[in-house]
Amino acid sequence: MTTAKTIHLTLKVVRQTGPDQKSNLETYAARNVSTDMSFLEMLDVVNEDLTLAGQDPIAFDHDCREGICGMCGAVVNGRPHGPQEGTTLCQLHMRHFEDGDEVVIEPWRSRAFKVIKDLVVDRGAFDQIIQAGGYISINTGGAPDANSLPVPKEMADQAMDAAACIGCGACVAACPNASAMLFTGAKISQLALLPQGRPEAKRRAAAMVAAMDKLGFGNCTNERECEAVCPKNISIVHIARMNREFLKAGFF
Amino acid sequence: MNWLINVVRSSIGKKLCMALTGMCFCGFLIAHLAGNLTIYGGKDAFNAYAQRLHSLGALLTLAEIGLLTFALIHISVGAILFYGNLTARPQRYEMKKNTGGRSLGSATMPYTGFLLLLFIVFHLMNFHFVDKTRQSIFEIVSAAFQQPLYVVLYVTAMLVAAVHVSHGFWSAFQTLGLNHPKYMPLIRLAGLVFSLVVGAGFGFLPIYISRMT
Ligand code: FES
Numbered sequence: 001m002t003t004a005k006t007i008h009l010t011l012k013v014v015r016q017t018g019p020d021q022k023s024n025l026e027t028y029a030a031r032n033v034s035t036d037m038s039f040l041e042m043l044d045v046v047n048e049d050l051t052l053a054g055q056d057p058i059a060f061d062h063d064c065r066e067g068i069c070g071m072c073g074a075v076v077n078g079r080p081h082g083p084q085e086g087t088t089l090c091q092l093h094m095r096h097f098e099d100g101d102e103v104v105i106e107p108w109r110s111r112a113f114k115v116i117k118d119l120v121v122d123r124g125a126f127d128q129i130i131q132a133g134g135y136i137s138i139n140t141g142g143a144p145d146a147n148s149l150p151v152p153k154e155m156a157d158q159a160m161d162a163a164a165c166i167g168c169g170a171c172v173a174a175c176p177n178a179s180a181m182l183f184t185g186a187k188i189s190q191l192a193l194l195p196q197g198r199p200e201a202k203r204r205a206a207a208m209v210a211a212m213d214k215l216g217f218g219n220c221t222n223e224r225e226c227e228a229v230c231p232k233n234i235s236i237v238h239i240a241r242m243n244r245e246f247l248k249a250g251f252f
Numbered sequence: 253m254n255w256l257i258n259v260v261r262s263s264i265g266k267k268l269c270m271a272l273t274g275m276c277f278c279g280f281l282i283a284h285l286a287g288n289l290t291i292y293g294g295k296d297a298f299n300a301y302a303q304r305l306h307s308l309g310a311l312l313t314l315a316e317i318g319l320l321t322f323a324l325i326h327i328s329v330g331a332i333l334f335y336g337n338l339t340a341r342p343q344r345y346e347m348k349k350n351t352g353g354r355s356l357g358s359a360t361m362p363y364t365g366f367l368l369l370l371f372i373v374f375h376l377m378n379f380h381f382v383d384k385t386r387q388s389i390f391e392i393v394s395a396a397f398q399q400p401l402y403v404v405l406y407v408t409a410m411l412v413a414a415v416h417v418s419h420g421f422w423s424a425f426q427t428l429g430l431n432h433p434k435y436m437p438l439i440r441l442a443g444l445v446f447s448l449v450v451g452a453g454f455g456f457l458p459i460y461i462s463r464m465t
Binding site for chain 1: 429
């Protein structure tokens with residue numbers, strides 16, 4: 001393991017005081033950043049300085065800081081969640097930056113995600129897509145006996161891959177069309193692949209796609225930028241499955 | 253019929269329209285190219301091909317109406333999608349990098365599509381809506397390609413077409429839900445080969461014709 005170094009960065013952060021305000025790019029110096037810090041810890045340090053100087057700290061979303069909750073995220077140097085593949089912003093470490101780097105930090109940009117403040121955006125649109133049908137509406141009762149409902153291993157694996165989605169919104173942020181199809185595809189797939197989800201598969205696909213369309217997301221043109229930035233490496237195979245499920249619901 | 257309207261009005265339904273009509277155009281391109289290859293058989297072979305094609309009569313008219321309908325769908329739905337996607341991100345990024353998913357074809361789809369539309373109108377005016385009673389189709393074609401400007405325009409248009417189908421071909425499969433990790437690399441390769449065939453197959457024709465006489 002290499003030992004920690006200390007680096008100095010220039011941050012260019014998009015600041016916005018509130019919803020419907022104009023945003024502008026502000027420059028900050030991030031001095032004495034340990035390369036062992038995470039990106040969010042680096043922002044914490046900058047915010048401490050800002051607070052001590054009597055300025056408004058940079059608002060950003062975070063919760064678990066373990067890469068599992070999906071709260072964090074910003075576009076760093078033109079890439080959602082920063083330069084490292086398959087990694088959330090909270091799990092991105094400063095050792096991936098060089099001394100003297102200029103780092104541009106922006107919020108997710110999409111008509112469907114309103115900026116609340118600085119880097120914090122309202123991803124309630126995702127919740128509305130889930131509310132439209134991203135669940136199973138049966139009373140499950142007690143836990144069933146183990147292995148009473150056989151699921152082929154491959155199916156279980158694929159469902160698990162889809163279920164890895166933490167709903168961070170990076171797919172929308174990366175999509176040239178600000179489309180939410182990777183998110184919606186993953187949420188439809190995780191249930192469509194399992195026997196418990198099959199009975200409502202059609203209704204679910206139709207309802208969730210309709211909700212997605214209404215919320216102002218763009219339309220997928222198969223650019224594949226979403227799967228490239230997804231911190232959970234979710235594949236567009238799930239978008240194809242959503243298309244199948246939706247067409248089945250529409251035509252049969 | 254309500255269900256059909258609902259499907260077509262949805263985002264995935266619009267993609268489906270693009271995919272299905274686009275696939276038909278791919279089929280049309282193959283047929284068109286196969287016919288055009290008779291040029292390599294010489295003047296008579298080409299004229300004979302044209303004559304046989306036109307002897308299909310009503311069948312040909314039907315195919316033309318079909319193509320025109322598909323074109324109208326492809327263009328209008330494409331335009332709706334293009335506009336919708338433009339407005340889906342009102343505030344642009346200060347800095348945005350592509351992460352490797354985007355290709356030349358995918359990034360330029362609406363623009364190459366628009367150029368192709370212009371080309372098709374031009375092409376139809378050149379060789380379709382012309383008086384074919386006094387001169388054979390071969391004479392019309394070879395006269396046109398005596399002008400270097402036509403050769404350049406046509407070859408360029410075919411390169412644009414190749415770029416367009418390089419994304420369109422595999423994209424249609426993805427939209428129809430035909431994505432399987434095992435077969436997708438093959439489909440993408442087929443798309444690439446297809447775009448090369450279109451670009452080179454059609455692209456060499458004007459050059460060849462211009463040097464024939
Ligand atoms: S803070 Fe939970 S995933 Fe980053």
